[in-house]
Amino acid sequence: MSTEEQSLITTEVQxxxxxxxxxxxxxxxxxxxxxxxxxxxxxxxxxxxxIPEHKVTAMIxxxxxxxxxxxxxxxxxxxxxxxxxxxxxxxxxxxxxxxxDVDPVALRRKIGQVFQKPNPFPKSIYExxxxxxxxxxTVDDVDLDDAVEQALRGAALWDxxxxxxxxxxxxxxxGQQQRLCIARAIATDPEVILMDEPTSALDPVAAxxxxxxxxxxxEEYTVVIVTHNMQQAARISDRTAVFLTGGELVEFDDxxxxxxxxxxxxxxxxxxxKFG
Amino acid sequence: MSTDVTxxxxxxxxxxxxxxxxxxxxxxxxxxxxxxxxxxxxxxxxIFFVLIDNAASYFFGAKxxxxxxxxSVERTVTFTxxxxxxxxxxxxxTPGHGVLPIVFGTLAITVGAAFVSIPIGTATAIYLSExxxxxxxxxxxxxxxxxxxIPTIVYGYFAIAFINPxxxxxxxxxxxxxxxxxxxxLSGMLVVGIMTIxxxxxxxxxxxxxxxxxxxxxxxxxxxxxxxxxTRIVLPASISGVFASYILAVSRAIGETMAVxxxxxxxxxxxxxxxxxxxxxxxxMVKMARGTTAVGTVEYQSLFAVGLLLFVMTLxxxxxxxxxxxxxxxxxx
Ligand SMILES: Nc1ncnc2c1ncn2[C@@H]1O[C@H](COP(=O)(O)OP(=O)(O)OP(=O)(O)O)[C@@H](O)[C@H]1O
Ligand SMILES: [Mg+2]
Numbered sequence: 001m002s003t004e005e006q007s008l009i010t011t012e013v014q015x016x017x018x019x020x021x022x023x024x025x026x027x028x029x030x031x032x033x034x035x036x037x038x039x040x041x042x043x044x045x046x047x048x049x050x051i052p053e054h055k056v057t058a059m060i061x062x063x064x065x066x067x068x069x070x071x072x073x074x075x076x077x078x079x080x081x082x083x084x085x086x087x088x089x090x091x092x093x094x095x096x097x098x099x100x101d102v103d104p105v106a107l108r109r110k111i112g113q114v115f116q117k118p119n120p121f122p123k124s125i126y127e128x129x130x131x132x133x134x135x136x137x138t139v140d141d142v143d144l145d146d147a148v149e150q151a152l153r154g155a156a157l158w159d160x161x162x163x164x165x166x167x168x169x170x171x172x173x174x175g176q177q178q179r180l181c182i183a184r185a186i187a188t189d190p191e192v193i194l195m196d197e198p199t200s201a202l203d204p205v206a207a208x209x210x211x212x213x214x215x216x217x218x219e220e221y222t223v224v225i226v227t228h229n230m231q232q233a234a235r236i237s238d239r240t241a242v243f244l245t246g247g248e249l250v251e252f253d254d255x256x257x258x259x260x261x262x263x264x265x266x267x268x269x270x271x272x273x274k275f276g
Numbered sequence: 277m278s279t280d281v282t283x284x285x286x287x288x289x290x291x292x293x294x295x296x297x298x299x300x301x302x303x304x305x306x307x308x309x310x311x312x313x314x315x316x317x318x319x320x321x322x323i324f325f326v327l328i329d330n331a332a333s334y335f336f337g338a339k340x341x342x343x344x345x346x347x348s349v350e351r352t353v354t355f356t357x358x359x360x361x362x363x364x365x366x367x368x369x370t371p372g373h374g375v376l377p378i379v380f381g382t383l384a385i386t387v388g389a390a391f392v393s394i395p396i397g398t399a400t401a402i403y404l405s406e407x408x409x410x411x412x413x414x415x416x417x418x419x420x421x422x423x424x425x426i427p428t429i430v431y432g433y434f435a436i437a438f439i440n441p442x443x444x445x446x447x448x449x450x451x452x453x454x455x456x457x458x459x460x461x462l463s464g465m466l467v468v469g470i471m472t473i474x475x476x477x478x479x480x481x482x483x484x485x486x487x488x489x490x491x492x493x494x495x496x497x498x499x500x501x502x503x504x505x506x507t508r509i510v511l512p513a514s515i516s517g518v519f520a521s522y523i524l525a526v527s528r529a530i531g532e533t534m535a536v537x538x539x540x541x542x543x544x545x546x547x548x549x550x551x552x553x554x555x556x557x558x559x560x561m562v563k564m565a566r567g568t569t570a571v572g573t574v575e576y577q578s579l580f581a582v583g584l585l586l587f588v589m590t591l592x593x594x595x596x597x598x599x600x601x602x603x604x605x606x607x608x609x
Contacts, residue, residue, distance in 0.1 A: 077497060082410070109499035119490040122513050132498040135508065181494070188498065 025052040028192060028222050029074060034088040036069050036078065036247070043069040044247040046088075051239075056218050058233040058255065059226045061243030062270065067226040069247070071194045074224070075111040076104040092192075109136055112185035116197040118177035120169035120184075125152075125161050128169040128180055132188035147187055155183035156213050175206025182213065186221070193217065195225040199232065211236050230271060234259050242267045327587060330580035352574050358581065364544040364560070366575040367567075375582065377544035381556040382586075385464045385536055386529040388550075392469025393525050397476025398518065404477070405484035406506045417478070424474035432538030435467040440539065448551040459541025462550035467539045468532050472525035479524065483517020484510050516604040523597040527590045533558040557586050 029051040036044040043066045051057050059067045069078070076097060078084040089096050097107055109132075120128050129148045148165070152158040157179040161172070169180050178198060185193055195214075199207035214223055214236050227233050233240055233255065240258040242251045244266055251258060251267045262268045333339045335358070337350035353373045361374020400420070404413050440456075440463040448454040487510050495505045511518065533556075541553035542563055564579040 075497065077493065080493065080496060105499050105501055107499075108497055113497035115490065115493065115497075117490060119488075119494040121491060121494065121509060131495070131500075131508070135495070135498060135500040135504040184494075184498065 023054060025050075025055075027051065028053040028093060029224070030089075030091045030094075031070075031073075032089040032091075034070075034073065034086070034090055036066070036073055036087075037085045038081070039083040042247060044073070047247070047249045049241060049249055049252055051222065051224060053222050054218055054220075055238040056214060056223045056225060056236055057239045057241065058237035059224065059241045059243060060228070060230065060233050060270075062245055063228075065243040065245050066247035067243055068196050070243070071113070071196050071224065071226055074192075074194060075108050075113055077108075077113065079104055109188060110190050111192045111194060112188065112190040113194040114178070114181050114185055114196070114198045117201055118174055118181055120172070120177050120180050122168065122170055124166045125169050125172070125180060126165040129183050129187045132184060136188055138188070151183040151187035152180075154186050154217070155179045156209060156216075157183055173206070175202045175209060178202060178206070178210060179213065182210070182217075186217070190221065192222045192224065195223065197226050197228060200228060207232075230259070242270065244270065324587070327580055327584040330577055331584045334574060334577035334581040353578075353581075362546060364555075366578040367564075367569060371575065373578070375557075375585065377546050378555050378557045378560050378582065379585070380546045381461075381540065381544065381554040382530055382558070382589075384461055384554065385468055385532070385540060385556055386526055388462070388465025389468035389472060389529040390522070390526055392466060393472040393476050393529075394522055396469075397473045397521070397525070398480055400473065400477035401480035401484055401518070401521075402506045402511070404481045406502060406510060417481075420474040420478055424478065427534075428471065428532065429534045429538070431467050431471050431535040435463050435535060435539035439463045439466055444551065452551070454549075454551050456551045457541070457553055459539065459543075459553040460551045461540055461547070461554045464536045464540030464554070464556075465550075467535050468529045471532070471535060472528050475525045475528060476521045479521035480514070480518045483514035483521070486517070487513045516601050519600050519604070520597055523593050523600070527593045530589055530593070531558065531586065532556075533562060537562055557582050561586075 027050040029049075031047050031049045034044055034047040035042060047070065059070065061067055072078045072081075073086055073090060074092075074097075078086060086098060090098060092107065092110070095102070097104075121131060123131070126148055129151050130144055133142065133144065133147060149158060152161060157176060160176060161180075169177065172180060178201070182193075182198075199210050202210065211232065214225065217223055225233075225237065237255045239252065240255045241249055242258065242262075242264075244250045251262060251264045253263070257263075258267065259271060262271060329340045332343070335351070335353055335355065336343070337352045338347035343349060357373045358375050360376070361372060362376050363372030363374050364377045365372040404416060408416065436458065440458065440460060444460050444463045444466070445456045448456040448460070491509050491513060492505050495509045500508070536556050537559040540556065540559070542555045542559050543553040544555040544560070545552065547554065561579055561582055564576065569576045
């Protein structure tokens, strides 16, 4: 391969990245003075953040600083936890999702989630992807086979499972299972996809497939991803939010600024591995 | 090469005297436990043998053991009469040896009870596992366990004193104009159904609670309602445990004796009238065993033929359960 070809590819990637970064920010999710408690313990303290549309926003921070808690408060999965209480405001397109008239079920149909541990249902691959469409009652409006295929293609899994849609989702490898979960999440066409350490249970090859996938997904969706892997955050995200112990959002900025020139000393220490 | 073991300095994994003693204890414990297991198996085999041995004399006039010693075989009751006759009265002056009426009684009670216990038990299990708050569950579960621990004779009196006169009889009279006696098929179905609800609900609930929360969260995150999660995720994922609870409840209903005798009576007949008195296989066995019939007579030996049939019925339920368990293993990991 000539050096010319190589440099061409690099520029191409760069152009793509610049266009994404150059897009004007449309805030899709906004937290204002968000406090979350588990019983007496405060897991998030006065978090305010604006998450832009069609970008990848990464959340990093030491274990127990409330990243998962923040993610769960976006799609109100915290409702499932009895002891959990939320104060403050979290709006989706300007509407506070904690308002009385918001139905969490409807909200979750707009905001999908992918979990740390791949959790396919003990059903066929096909039924896993179709599940969301079935519970959302939209099966009649779409061609189910077609929707399943589109979702699997979107999750870069179609080629690997094309001939065996009827076999159990549990028979796939961990990386394939995670992509199946992504397919399941995008099948219902949400606006936002929340990912909580989606690659931490995967080997590097499977992880990099998911990273590539996120890069494509962001063309159509807004992605919020929690990760413990700094390189991953640096590679795939446009914005990075750094939480520190105590559930504080310490810094939120362009990923490049966070990693090259953080404003807060504690963030610099965390990123360079001095504590965390 | 030295044979003196103490000379070698091993890395601390050589067995010394204490370990040897432990091994000897281990062996003794193992023999004791094995002995207990053998007793269980032998008891089962002995029961099975006694049933077959005596049932043989009902059909062939001599026990298997007697036949081996050279007793002559003489057909007393033919299999055709036993399995297809519709009159059951072995102790009557003109005896009838058709077992169908009491098999009907048992099956009718079992099916009717299943219609009560399966829907209510499953719904209770779903409620406890998916809907109820912790505080409600902590009160309801022990209550169900108390219900499961009540002696069946108490349920029988509950049927005589309450279900039949207060619920079933008025329905029979006002809706159908039937003047009912003290016993009825319907009240037998109801009381056995109620008795077996705790069995269905508590075993099903255990199976449902064992479904990992990961699966529930995955579904909730897709915008599933509680009902969707219960019926499309939790129930299918726990189906083998749930089904096992159904089989147990059905086996229990087949073998149920006291409550059903007190509720449904002792009148062997095949009838479509739920307000009629019927007789189950177990009720017949109670009647025979405590009656005045002389040991060794044909009518006495009929007890064992019915017992053997009952045994085969519950055994096939167990086999069905095993097959189903193998077929529908809990798939989640
Ligand atoms: N279900 C819960 N009940 C009670 N406390 C909880 C619960 N979930 C989380 N917490 C507490 O809230 C705090 C934040 O937890 P959270 O899971 O959000 O952290 P995290 O940043 O995602 O950590 P990690 O990187 O290890 O996943 C922790 O102190 C944790 O103990
Ligand atoms: Mg977490």
